């Protein structure tokens with residue numbers, strides 16, 4: 414696909430689609446609750462539609478009237494044998510959280526996904542689940558999908574230090590702990606997104622969180638709820654960057670989720686001297702509007718506990734750094750190597766192809782700025798976030814064409830991405 418280049422003044426207001434992490438979890442808790450759950454602003458993108466499809470295949474009545482999703486919950490242990498392999502598509506969140514959920518059900522099921530999923534590490538979930546007494550096996554004794562999970566009814570609680578900063582591992586273990594006999598204690602390496610913990614309380618359950626320690630008791634019951642999902646800050650991130658980079662721009666992003674565990678990019682943009690403002694904050698729903706305008710940026714350093722608060726935004730932050738004065742250093746981000754693709758390699762290879770000066774390291778990137786980006790042929794590698802980052806990069810290319818291979822990957826998290834961009838290119842304030 415030929416990308417839009419040489420953009421002038423992106424102006425106007427958009428509402429980005431619903432949060433991906435919260436959308437997945439709303440289907441899961443709605444299914445495991447008793448009673449009716451109604452979800453509005455659900456993310457109808459490939460990853461979350463795959464989660465929805467799989468819970469239907471496990472016997473949960475779920476309907477979509479185009480406005481809201483309605484779920485008739487079957488209770489914590491009420492899922493049914495799907496009678497076929499559960500295909501999670503491209504979604505790491507779906508496969509890992511489902512492993513924890515299936516560990517305590519009353520049937521055996523196989524989980525698989527696309528070629529990217531079949532390379533993503535699963536021992537991080539399988540090993541602690543086995544400690545809890547779960548029966549879970551990877552393909553030919555490896556840690557890779559297809560994964561077979563055979564539910565057991567006597568899962569044991571554990572005390573476990575999670576060795577990677579991962580909300581997916583934490584959430585999978587919380588789902589298993591909810592079905593165990595006794596209290597599980599989990600200690601995080603770094604604080605990660607807390608949507609599972611928040612939703613447990615929202616659905617009437619109990620969970621104790623003290624800094625990085627989480628305590629959760631087994632055999633809880635959940636009650637169906639009405640959920641309104643805020644916009645996804647990880648999707649908003651692309652238009653935050655576009656507003657900062659394209660001269661003469663001012664963009665308002667409405668009703669974006671602002672959980673403290675997700676707002677690392679806002680802190681980084683401020684540290685880089687970007688014009689960014691948060692308005693109309695709704696404390697209860699942890700959401701608000703984000704307003705950005707064109708800015709001269711300076712380099713920064715990103716590491717440590719900040720990393721999990723912006724893990725999915727690193728590709729687009731790397732693009733910002735190519736336009737910031739000085740050397741930006743990103744470290745402690747080795748998790749990027751095991752996402753939909755190796756994002757450290759993908760970001761440096763593809764942006765360097767367009768004229769950037771980025772050196773990949775084992776756990777991050779060293780980025781020199783400012784560099785002039787020029788035309789070229791690039792690929793998303795089938796990774797949605799790499800594809801969207803490259804379209805925003807193309808906006809500041811003044812000479813030559815930018816052609817993107819595998820552009821269809823954006824539908825994994827943001828099917829209306831190119832439409833929203835067109836709208837901003839056409840709107841006037």
Ligand SMILES: O=C(O)C1=C[C@@H](OP(=O)(O)O)[C@@H](O)[C@H](O)C1
Nearest residue numbers: 434506578579580581582724725
């Ligand atoms: O729990 C979640 O919803 C997610 C957690 C993160 O993955 P890890 O837990 O593997 O870091 C993130 O990258 C992913 O997009 C969504």
Ligand SMILES: C=C(OP(=O)(O)O)C(=O)O
Nearest residue numbers: 503504505506507725752
């Ligand atoms: C890493 C991501 O998702 P997942 O792990 O669910 O595939 C992402 O959306 O950037």
